Amino acid sequence: MKIHQLSVFLENKPGQLTEPCRLLAQGGINIRTLTLADTEEFGILRLIVSDWEKGARLLEEAGYVVNVVEVVAVEVPDRPGGLAELLAVFEETDINIEYMYAFTFGRGDTAVMIFRFNKPDAAIERLQAAGINVVGSAEVYSHIEK
């Protein structure tokens, strides 16, 4: 149920984003979604790609520092209150959301979001118990059908 996310350390200056994207393109790897966390000095590029092992290898071989962590993709109803209801599942638990970001596509009337939990297994358990759809890795790495 968990998905591998690549995190790449970048310095916060113009042009830093181009090279990793080009490397992945040359390797025939598709970027499913990405987000960039930035501070004044550096940024962390977080990527979900079609082939995370090859992607990590290509970036590392080019000298990038790549961290691989497991994140969770969750379907969120695309209507007012959809996300609030989902987050309510974690109330009064010690599950913490480190960060989250959206997929560029959804299916039907739902959006798909990526969550980085401090305890991914516990989070998945609670989500499923609440009847919320956790999207599998195969679907995310290839593409999500409507």
Added chain:
Amino acid sequence: MPDIEHDYSAEMHPASALDYLPVEEIHELQLRRLQATVSRAYQRVELYRQRMEERKVSPAEIRTLEDLTRLPFTVKSDLRDTYPFGLFASPLEEVVRLHASSGTTGKPIVVAYTRQDIGVWTDAMARTLAACGLGRGDIIQNAYGYGLFTGGLGAHYGAEALGATVIPISSGNTDRQIMVMKDFKVTAICCTPTYFLHLLDRAAQMGVEVQELSLRVGVFGAEPWTDSLRRHIETAAGIKAYDIYGLTEITGPGVGIECRCQAGLHIFEDHFYPEIINPASGESMAEGEEGELVLTTLSKQAMPMLRYRTRDISAFLPGPCPCGRTLRRIRRISRRSDDMFIIRGVNVYPSQVESALLAVEGMLPHYQIILTREAGLDQMEVQVEVTPPVSSDRVAALENLHNKLAQALHQTLGLRVKVRLVAPQTLKRSEGKAQRVIDRRNI
């Protein structure tokens, strides 16, 4: 010292016999060679003759080793001022090799070797490698640069004379270095400590476990490094890491080396006479007292050096070494007198920065110090390359690392400095040597 020969003869390499000479015999040999060197320098090199005449000392007046202190000092600018061949004591017809320093500050300096000088250097380097426990059957990957830099050829000749197998791979092309280390079952590597760190990083990225390889010895030098860095390297690579000392002006690598006790560097005193002086007054310092290392060559023909001021800060270590060598030892050099810079009234050495960074868990010391002046105030920024063990997908984790580094530096230096995390391999390196300080205050 009656038992020394008995205890160590079994493991003593034949090339190392002179390392164990009785002290009186070393002194006799030194005096004889010193007298010959001073005569040669006086007769053949104008600069030495002039300086000795100014100080009213003639070669005949050098009757004891103590008389050496009557001789004038030689400094690096003397080599620049006489560039290229002004300090040669042999005609070019007798010179078989020239080397030059990298010349990062102005003109390079040029040094010359006769065939005998190459022999002296080879002898010193063979004894150096033997002291690190290397010999026949060892496969030595020589990753010092081959060329004008003395590191490559110096280590090469020494390793061959020792009967080891040399891989003259030179510096650079890290992926190939790792492949060769693995495929050729390399047992020892010679390079700068900074380059070896880089090699370890790269090996980890390539999925090569250096600890699992045949590598057991690293001979690291050409730049100052700390004991904390040694511990890091020894643990990470599963090897013994030895500090080697040398400088182009004196011969190149092979002036001094740590033995298996790793308690100071033995100086090959039959070829190079060491003194420790007060850098300000020029007076000799007592054993154990810190000062500037001064070296006089005793066996060199083409370019004898009288009392050369190395700018390296060290001290003589008292007492005999448990390894049985009778050669005197100096404390390992972690700084140079001209490395120090003053920032907001505080004296700072790059080695302090290195120790502070290494004190933060998982940190690797690929760093650079940038000095600038903003609105009349000196600013110091330490740029640190991020490596896989300390990197993270979380901003908070990296900011936490940043704060820890800043705190460690504040504690060690007693002043607040700016820390900047930078991408791997972005800091400048030259010939495998790290450029630690970039001073932009006068530009």
